[in-house]
């Protein structure tokens with residue numbers, strides 16, 4: 001499968017949001033409600049990146065979306081910090097390198113001076129301590145564990161806070 005590009009979506013179309021919500025449900029903890037999702041169109045500090053597969057052309061069914069994964073960030077320009085709130089790849093397409101491709105593109109976007117004038121220095125995230133696949137993905141890109149935060153997602157569901165610096 002070929003994945004062509006990442007695009008930044010400011011105002012998410014309904015069909016795209018539907019697909020993103022479906023993919024979000026596969027996140028082990030922290031899936032969002034419809035209300036949470038509608039709030040991202042109201043706040044310009046949220047940035048949504050989608051990974052698209054151009055070979056999935058569903059136009060004949062009036063379905064325009066080709067989304068296979070997404071990453072959602074909250075930007076804090078004052079702190080030169082972005083918070084990775086969510087990253088997910090469709091279940092059947094996981095472990096094929098797509099999470100790596102998506103995360104690399106977003107890191108390049110935020111941390112590469114050519115692309116963003118070096119506006120951001122740090123990417124911060126929380127991840128459930130049992131989510132081994134995601135932790136391996138973040139470590140691959142040199143995210144460092146800051147500390148463990150007990151009961152972060154609920155009783156006995158702990159998180160690591162991780163940080164990537166330039």
Ligand SMILES: CC(C)(COP(=O)(O)OP(=O)(O)OC[C@H]1O[C@@H](n2cnc3c(N)ncnc32)[C@H](O)[C@@H]1OP(=O)(O)O)[C@@H](O)C(=O)NCCC(=O)NCCS
Nearest residue numbers: 027086087088089094095096097098099100133134136137
């Ligand atoms: C986390 C997630 C985005 C990774 O996406 P992916 O496309 O499966 O990841 P990749 O195939 O690029 O693999 C990235 C790295 O993760 C690790 N990894 C991924 N799946 C793995 C598995 N099943 N077993 C062991 N390691 C795994 C490997 O280190 C791999 O790097 P490598 O292949 O160079 O060794 C994906 O598993 C996912 O969507 N999970 C559900 C949502 C979620 O939990 N998101 C994170 C919290 S918000």
